[in-house]
Amino acid sequence: MTRTLAELRTLIDAADQALLEVLNRRAGLANEVGELKRKEGSAVFRPDREAQVIHGLQTRNPGPLKAQNVATIWREIMSACRALEAPQRVAYLGPRGTFSEQAAEQFFGSSIEHIPCGSFDEVFHATTAGTAEFGVVPVENNTEGVVTRSLDLFLHSPVHVIGETSMLVRHNLLRANDSKDGIEVIVGHAQALGQCQRWLNEHLPHVERRAVSSNAEGARLAAQEPTWAAIASARAGSEFGLFTVAHAIQDDAFNRTRFAVICLPQTQPAPEASGRDCTSLIVSVPNKPGAVHDLLVPLKQHGVSMSRFESRPARSGQWEYYFYIDLEGHPSQPQVKAAITELRQLCSFFKVLGTYPVAD
Ligand SMILES: O=C(O)C(=O)C[C@]1(C(=O)O)C=C[C@@H](O)C=C1
Numbered sequence: 240m241t242r243t244l245a246e247l248r249t250l251i252d253a254a255d256q257a258l259l260e261v262l263n264r265r266a267g268l269a270n271e272v273g274e275l276k277r278k279e280g281s282a283v284f285r286p287d288r289e290a291q292v293i294h295g296l297q298t299r300n301p302g303p304l305k306a307q308n309v310a311t312i313w314r315e316i317m318s319a320c321r322a323l324e325a326p327q328r329v330a331y332l333g334p335r336g337t338f339s340e341q342a343a344e345q346f347f348g349s350s351i352e353h354i355p356c357g358s359f360d361e362v363f364h365a366t367t368a369g370t371a372e373f374g375v376v377p378v379e380n381n382t383e384g385v386v387t388r389s390l391d392l393f394l395h396s397p398v399h400v401i402g403e404t405s406m407l408v409r410h411n412l413l414r415a416n417d418s419k420d421g422i423e424v425i426v427g428h429a430q431a432l433g434q435c436q437r438w439l440n441e442h443l444p445h446v447e448r449r450a451v452s453s454n455a456e457g458a459r460l461a462a463q464e465p466t467w468a469a470i471a472s473a474r475a476g477s478e479f480g481l482f483t484v485a486h487a488i489q490d491d492a493f494n495r496t497r498f499a500v501i502c503l504p505q506t507q508p509a510p511e512a513s514g515r516d517c518t519s520l521i522v523s524v525p526n527k528p529g530a531v532h533d534l535l536v537p538l539k540q541h542g543v544s545m546s547r548f549e550s551r552p553a554r555s556g557q558w559e560y561y562f563y564i565d566l567e568g569h570p571s572q573p574q575v576k577a578a579i580t581e582l583r584q585l586c587s588f589f590k591v592l593g594t595y596p597v598a599d
Contacts, residue, residue, distance in 0.1 A: 266320050273324030283324045284347075284373075286402045286500075287510035289317050290596035294514070310599060318348020330354040330362045330371035336455040336475035338408055342498040343375040346404040358452060363392045366501055374398070374501045380408070382491045383433045385549050389499070390563055393521065393592055394551075400519055400593030401507050402500035410435050410489045413458055413475070414468040417482035422446050426457035427470030435470055437490040455479075497598070512569035513596040517546065518579070520564045523588035526557060530585070534562070537581035541574040543567065561588065569594055 242250075276283055293313050297306040304312075321327065329347055331339035333355020343351065354371040356362045366374035376389045393400075410431055414422070422443060425432070429450040432439070439448065446468075451457045455478065457469035462479040469481070476483055510516075524530035538545055547565035568575035570591075583589045 262316065265316070266323055269320035270323050276324065282507045283321060284327060284507060285510070286596055287513040289314075290513040290515070292317065307599075314345075315348045315350075318350040321348075322350035326352050327373060328352040328354055328371040330356050330365040330374040332356060332359060332362060332376070332453050334453070334455045334459060334478075336458060336472065336478035337453050338406060338472055338496060339375055339377065339453075339498065340455075341472065341474060342377070342404050342406050342496070345406060346375065346402060346498070346500055347373070359386075359388050359392060363396050363398065363501070366398055367396060367503060369503075372502055372506050373401075375404075375498050376501065377430075377496050378403075378499045379547075379549075380430060380434065380494065380496045382489070382494055383430050385551075385563075386430065387551065390549065390551055393563075394561060394590075396501075397503060398501040399504050399509065399591075400499045400501055400595055401510055402595045403497060403517070403598045404500070405495055405497045405598045408434070408489065408494045408496045409472065409487045410454075410470045410494075411473055411476060411483045412468050412485040412488055413461060413471055413479075413481035414484050415462055415465050415481060417484060419443075419484050421466060422468045423466040424449050424464075425468050425470065426451045426460055428452070428454050428457070431470045434489045434491070434494055438485075438488040442485070442488075499593075500595075501593075509594050510596060512571045515597045516567075516569040516594060517597050518566045518568060518570060518575060518594040519547075519592035520566065520579070520582070521561055521588070521590045521592055522564060522582065522586040523553060523559060523561050524585060525587050526559050531562070533585055534564075534582060537578045537585075538566070540581075541578040543575055543578040563592075 293310050296313060297309050300306060300309050327347055329343045329351045331343045335355055354365055356365055359376050362374040362376055365371040377386045378389050379385050424447045426449050431454050432448050432450060454471035455475040458471040458475040458479045458481060461467045461469035462481055468484060524534060544567040545564060546567055549563040550560040553559040553561055570576050570579060
């Protein structure tokens with residue numbers, strides 16, 4: 240027997256009512272957890288616990304909801320519960336509508352206090368000065384490579400990384416009217432201009448490209464200047480009331496950016512092991528033959544995999560470099576701890592940038 244639309248909607252209403260009751264029961268429990276944490280003086284945000292909750296539910300999910308939907312829904316549920324315990328102030332490269340804002344909401348859920356900043360430097364500053372408890376900064380893009388300013392800022396900042404999130408980045412050409420004609424200037428963040436180079440060379444080869452502090456700032460400018468077009472997200476387009484002149488103009492269809500979530504260690508200690516963790520280090524070795532090779536030996540000996548190895552000039556004038564290394568695992572695992580201890584002895588500079596659950 241097939242059910243009518245009216246019958247199905249009645250059943251959905253009843254399911255929603257039951258859901259609402261369960262969700263409020265959950266929120267009440269989170270409130271109690273919040274009181275306990277206030278008494279203990281412990282951190283509200285526990286990314287390790289949230290990662291475990293989501294992975295557990297995904298493993299036990301009978302469907303038809305997809306695993307990805309389970310993650311999205313529970314991230315929002317936990318965001319709302321967390322906000323009841325205490326609001327989280329999150330700094331990112333603004334204005335409203337940037338990919339950094341999307342990354343912040345993807346990681347924390349939307350129940351956060353937004354602190355949009357004018358530059359990556361400001362995000363670090365807001366996070367260390369206490370204007371924000373957390374910051375979200377891009378660290379790497381699969382077409383443009385590392386975000387050098389973020390990596391350089393990590394070096395001397397007291398913040399550590401407590402999480403990461405990775406996002407598919409789709410760029411659009413946005414304008415105050417819906418025509419591709421008469422565009423004199425294209426504005427966007429330098430990274431975005433780079434990620435759309437091929438499309439721009441082919442479609443608008445003679446138009447000036449101008450780097451601005453963020454894509455959303457470009458969208459804001461394009462809303463005021465009819466001969467300008469901006470490269471930015473659909474979200475920035477709706478934020479500033481722009482037309483999309485061309486969709487998805489990034490050269491790589493799978494253009495992904497990885498963001499790091501930062502905070503002061505006193506705000507939030509390093510997350511405990513979640514089962515799928517990453518440990519990020521910055522190291523430097525004496526400038527002598529074989530030194531970089533030697534770095535890899537403890538990793539091989541203890542069977543620890545390296546998922547990233549980047550170098551940045553040390554600016555000492557001596558051809559010295561800082562290496563940004565991501566290891567798979569958590570220092571609470573004996574083999575990871577042993578590899579890190581041995582690695583530390585080989586380095587002239589050594590900093591654990593953070594240890595955190597791996598992004599999905
Ligand atoms: O388990 C906790 O410590 C909670 O505060 C509860 C909860 C949740 O909603 O499940 C909320 C915030 C934390 O980040 C982790 C989980």
